[in-house]
Amino acid sequence: MEVIILPSSKEIGALAADAIEALVRNKPNAVLGLATGSSPLPIYDELARRHDQDGLSFEEVSGFALDEYVGLPVGHYESYREVIRREFTNRVDVGAANVHGPDGSAEDIQGACESYEAAIKAAGGIDLQILGVGTNGHIGFNEPGSSLASRTRIKTLAEQTRQDNARFFDNVRQVPHHVVTQGLGTIMDARHVVLVAFGAGKADAVRDFVEGPVSASCPASVLQFHPRATIVIDEAAAAKLGGAPAYRHAFENKPAWQGL
Template identity: 70%
Template structure:
């Protein structure tokens, strides 16, 4: 796991977009894993800017969302299908048919989850997965206690996650109790994972995922087992890291050929 400490979200977005751009330059038909929530929005804006300004091409890209609420209509403004389109895919030249989101409205939820897993496999697997992290260490909607080998499935949200997400809905009562989410085992299959965390409220989660034990109580700690996991954090989110100076030294002296 590589931890990179940067001054703020602008620098984080630029570095993450550099990694996406480098991938698309060498593999135009790459498969991207897309996170939702507020954390990745600066990355999506930077990629949209590069598409418009530099003609960064997404026409052959396939994308898979991390998760979706159960029970929200597909056209609900806070469904992740709509959020992904509004914040990213509608701003670049990716075909809507190439954007896959778990079907939270399916009558047969287990079958829908298996279809999603099959679609990832048929696409050749995810090349680069973007992630945020919750204040309790969840990634996707793999809440504390999630199996480290889990696949795409239905999960019940803990109340802290519902409270964190209520800002998007207006009030807590409107936040669904259930979601479909890629599992931790599914996320680990991605060839490169970039996790982004900003703000002091994420500091404990960042410390737990990077320097704590690998444990279901902090789902993101499973990334310690990934062969190519990159954690991009601002100074506030890095404030509890015991090895912060080492991470800074390592990044400052990283060989240029190594990339992110």
């Protein structure tokens, strides 16, 4: 696990975008894992800027969303399929047919989850998975207690997560209780994971999953087992990391050719 501490969300977005640009230029048909929430927005803003100003093309790229609410009508403004379109894919040249998401409105949820796993496998697996982290340590919507080997499935949201996500709705009562999410095992299959976090509200979660024990009580801690997990955070999110000086030293002295 590589931990990189940067001054601002803008620099975090730029560094993560560097990794995605390098991947896409080297492999034009790359498969991206797309996260929602506020954390990935600086990444999407920077990628859209590079598309507009530098000609970075996503025409052959495929994308798979991490999760989706269950029970929201198709086309709902806060459905994650719509959020990803609005914040990223509609701002670049990726084909609409190349962007996939779990089906939270399916009559057969279990069958839809199995189909989603099969679609990721058929695409060759995810090359780079973008992640945020919840205040309780969840990634995707794998809440505390999730199996570290879990696959795409339906989950019940923790009340803290519903409270955290209420800012996207008129009130917490509108936040669904259930979601379909890629499992921790699914996330771990990605060849490269880039998790971004900023703000003091994430400091406890960052400390727990980076330096605490690997445990289902902190789902993001499973990333300690990933062969290529890059954690990019700001100073506020890094405030409770005991190893912060060592992480800064390692990044400052990292060979330029190594990339992320």
